Amino acid sequence: MAQSFHLLLLFFVNLICFSSQQDLSFVFDGFDHQYPTDNLYLDGLARIQNSDRLLQLTDVTTMGMGHAFFKRPFDFGSVSSQSVSFSTHFVCALVPKPGVPSGHGIAFVLSSSRDLREADQVGSLGLLNRSTDGSPSSHILAVELDTAQSAEFEDIDNNHVGIDVNSLHSVESASASYYSDIKRKKKSLKLLSGDPIQVWIGYKDSLLNVTLAPLRNQKPSKPLLSRSINLTEIFPDRKAFVGFSASTGTLISNQYILGWSFSRSGVLLRRLNISNLPTVPRFPKKTSPSLALLPLLIALLVLLALIGMAVLGGVYLYRRKKYAEVKEPWEKEYGPLRYSYKSLYKATRGFNRDGRLGKGGFGEVYKGTLPLLGDIAVKRLSHDAEQGITQFVAEVVTMGSLQHKNLVPLLGYCRRKGELLLVSKYMEGGSVDQYVFHDDKPALSWSQRIAILRDIASTLCYLHTGATQVVLHRDIKASNVMLNRNLQGFLGDFGMARFHDHGTNLSATAAVGTIGYMAPELTSNGTSTKTDVYAFGAFMLEVTCGRRPFDPEMAVEKRHLVKWVCECWKNGSLVDAIDTRLRGKFVPEEVEIVLKLGLRCTSIVPESRPNMEQVVQYINSHQKLPEFSPKFPGIGVSTQVLMGVPSLEITFSPVTSSVSPPSVSPSSADNSTFISHTIIYGDGR
Numbered sequence: 001m002a003q004s005f006h007l008l009l010l011f012f013v014n015l016i017c018f019s020s021q022q023d024l025s026f027v028f029d030g031f032d033h034q035y036p037t038d039n040l041y042l043d044g045l046a047r048i049q050n051s052d053r054l055l056q057l058t059d060v061t062t063m064g065m066g067h068a069f070f071k072r073p074f075d076f077g078s079v080s081s082q083s084v085s086f087s088t089h090f091v092c093a094l095v096p097k098p099g100v101p102s103g104h105g106i107a108f109v110l111s112s113s114r115d116l117r118e119a120d121q122v123g124s125l126g127l128l129n130r131s132t133d134g135s136p137s138s139h140i141l142a143v144e145l146d147t148a149q150s151a152e153f154e155d156i157d158n159n160h161v162g163i164d165v166n167s168l169h170s171v172e173s174a175s176a177s178y179y180s181d182i183k184r185k186k187k188s189l190k191l192l193s194g195d196p197i198q199v200w201i202g203y204k205d206s207l208l209n210v211t212l213a214p215l216r217n218q219k220p221s222k223p224l225l226s227r228s229i230n231l232t233e234i235f236p237d238r239k240a241f242v243g244f245s246a247s248t249g250t251l252i253s254n255q256y257i258l259g260w261s262f263s264r265s266g267v268l269l270r271r272l273n274i275s276n277l278p279t280v281p282r283f284p285k286k287t288s289p290s291l292a293l294l295p296l297l298i299a300l301l302v303l304l305a306l307i308g309m310a311v312l313g314g315v316y317l318y319r320r321k322k323y324a325e326v327k328e329p330w331e332k333e334y335g336p337l338r339y340s341y342k343s344l345y346k347a348t349r350g351f352n353r354d355g356r357l358g359k360g361g362f363g364e365v366y367k368g369t370l371p372l373l374g375d376i377a378v379k380r381l382s383h384d385a386e387q388g389i390t391q392f393v394a395e396v397v398t399m400g401s402l403q404h405k406n407l408v409p410l411l412g413y414c415r416r417k418g419e420l421l422l423v424s425k426y427m428e429g430g431s432v433d434q435y436v437f438h439d440d441k442p443a444l445s446w447s448q449r450i451a452i453l454r455d456i457a458s459t460l461c462y463l464h465t466g467a468t469q470v471v472l473h474r475d476i477k478a479s480n481v482m483l484n485r486n487l488q489g490f491l492g493d494f495g496m497a498r499f500h501d502h503g504t505n506l507s508a509t510a511a512v513g514t515i516g517y518m519a520p521e522l523t524s525n526g527t528s529t530k531t532d533v534y535a536f537g538a539f540m541l542e543v544t545c546g547r548r549p550f551d552p553e554m555a556v557e558k559r560h561l562v563k564w565v566c567e568c569w570k571n572g573s574l575v576d577a578i579d580t581r582l583r584g585k586f587v588p589e590e591v592e593i594v595l596k597l598g599l600r601c602t603s604i605v606p607e608s609r610p611n612m613e614q615v616v617q618y619i620n621s622h623q624k625l626p627e628f629s630p631k632f633p634g635i636g637v638s639t640q641v642l643m644g645v646p647s648l649e650i651t652f653s654p655v656t657s658s659v660s661p662p663s664v665s666p667s668s669a670d671n672s673t674f675i676s677h678t679i680i681y682g683d684g685r
């Protein structure tokens with residue numbers, strides 16, 4: 001009857017009922033002014049956070065402890081020990097501090113004294129000290145939620161629940177876990193996680209049960225710990241204060257009680273309103289600077305990665321552009337003869353100026369070294385994309401197949417946008433003009449000169465008649481005749497060479513060449529073998545006389561070599577025209593043949609020029625040069641050019657539009673301009 005009355009009273013008197021001395025029963029659905037928190041005795045670090053509605057047992061103060069006891073003791077009553085019972089349900093949260101060692105834990109305590117301030121500060125959970133530990137006079141029963149493993153108290157791990165009777169050596173302990181009724185198995189639980197944990201402690205019939213579960217779970221049907229305890233033996237006075245105890249020591253953590261319900265009997269135990277419990281404050285994330293900076297760091301890394309990729313991409317594009325080549329399907333068949341721009345770039349050390357062998361209107365020549373071939377010469381020619389490049393490359397490649405001992409071997413080519421590179425063997429001796437016109441090299445002897453002329457004549461003859469196609473060199477001159485180490489002559493520089501089948505002509509080809517070596521009919525009739533013969537004639541004269549076809553420095557009568565040689569002949573002394581550096585050491589008969597042949601070859605009448613086969617016969621004295629006088633028509637006539645510098649390379653428009661003005665590409669930029677190109681008929685007319 002009294003029981004049911006109390007039940008009724010509990011329903012009508014909200015929350016808390018102190019019906020009698022013996023029936024201590026209370027509930028804290030959070031700790032704030034709605035509840036009579038002044039019924040709690042707090043000491044040490046323990047405090048009630050009204051704003052958070054939390055009972056905080058410890059904070060991050062080291063070597064601290066906190067106690068919270070219900071002010072009135074739990075009176076067992078005078079009845080037999082068997083009838084003593086109590087039941088409690090509380091929710092706690094142990095919040096670790098990121099980055100620091102956290103731990104120790106809390107204990108639910110029944111203690112004869114509510115003043116435990118004399119307890120050891122380290123590792124005692126605020127319960128006992130060295131002198132009281134293990135002493136029956138301590139009168140303490142505790143259920144510890146221990147998050148530090150103490151060797152001294154033989155803890156099983158750093159996440160366990162234990163029952164302590166007057167000692168921190170637990171009489172019973174187990175790793176924190178709970179029985180899941182749904183899964184029908186034990187599940188472990190991390191105490192020091194910051195998550196709220198429900199704890200039920202029941203004592204009845206001398207059996208103490210301890211049960212744990214996460215916040216949202218129902219009370220598990222099986223307790224974690226179940227231990228027979230004689231409560232009246234521990235508390236002979238039959239009364240004890242109930243509450244919580246915790247300490248920090250060296251391991252710190254925020255430890256909270258969120259809600260607490262206690263009753264003498266499990267039946268009367270008020271349920272905690274779980275949804276009304278306060279929330280647990282976490283340590284602000286920014287306490288870990290590395291974590292706070294993480295997004296920034298990631299952004300920075302991403303940025304760096306992007307920059308790196310951009311740089312790599314840029315380098316890739318730059319290299320691609322730097323080494324870019326033009327390659328077309330038809331070039332496949334020339335595969336072996338095609339060089340990569342990269343290899344040539346490297347061979348010439350980036351077309352280093354120190355390795356530059358020469359510079360002309362059609363390009364620059366660089367010395368280089370290829371691993372397998374040794375020294376090479378690379379000529380860079382600029383070309384316009386549309387200008388018959390297919391044919392040109394085909395010719396270049398065919399040139400590679402030409403076989404003559406006095407041809408500078410053409411090794412291959414490379415194409416880029418607007419640029420064509422020809423690779424040939426490097427000739428150690430340099431070019432003939434260096435010996436003939438300049439004093440930087442020793443003068444060639446007559447026997448060396450005639451040998452060179454004979455070799456080049458034979459080479460040109462081969463090009464005109466010996467190859468499968470007619471090959472027109474179109475730029476025969478001293479600077480294009482190369483010498484090897486033994487000063488033997490090689491015809492080189494096919495930068496302007498043209499091919500055509502035997503029996504056809506190339507009248508529609510643009511007139512190209514170097515002034516002084518260009519036959520007058522070039523502008524009207526275009527390139528032919530005869531124009532090569534003309535240039536070879538001029539070459540013969542310059543090698544023999546040791547001067548350029550046109551030399552503005554000289555007296556007017558000597559200025560035009562062709563004219564002057566003819567003059568000398570008319571004056572009865574042809575050998576007067578010879579290079580003075582020979583100092584009279586020459587074979588007069590040979591000189592005479594060469595000079596006369598030179599004049600015949602430079603005749604302005606193409607038909608009166610010999611062909612190269614005949615030239616070879618005459619120059620080798622295999623055949624006698626036909627007699628002719630210096631008054632022979634077309635002989636000794638100079639193509640007068642008004643210009644500042646003799647070596648000027650010009651390109652005429654195709655003869656189909658012969659009236660259009662010639663375009664000029666001077667060999668050096670500061671040259672005076674080309675004014676006109678006229679043919680002046682000499683005295684022989």
Ligand SMILES: *[C@@H]1O[C@H](CO)[C@@H](O)[C@H](O)[C@H]1NC(C)=O
Nearest residue numbers: 116118119128129130131132
């Ligand atoms: C231990 O605690 C008891 C009371 O709880 C106190 O009287 C005693 O002085 C303490 N001893 C030490 C060493 O702190």
Ligand SMILES: *[C@@H]1O[C@H](CO)[C@@H](O)[C@H](O)[C@H]1NC(C)=O
Nearest residue numbers: 202203204207209222223226
């Ligand atoms: C303790 O648990 C056992 C089963 O393990 C149960 O029989 C007993 O009733 C429980 N006692 C209390 C007080 O919960």
Ligand SMILES: *[C@@H]1O[C@H](CO)[C@@H](O)[C@H](O)[C@H]1NC(C)=O
Nearest residue numbers: 081082206230231232233234
């Ligand atoms: C509990 O301890 C008290 C006092 O030591 C004793 O009288 C009582 O018989 C004990 N009860 C049980 C069940 O052992």
Ligand SMILES: *[C@@H]1O[C@H](CO)[C@@H](O)[C@H](O)[C@H]1NC(C)=O
Nearest residue numbers: 029271272273274275276277
């Ligand atoms: C539990 O608390 C919530 C929120 O405060 C409230 O709405 C609800 O009525 C309470 N439930 C009980 C059974 O008191």
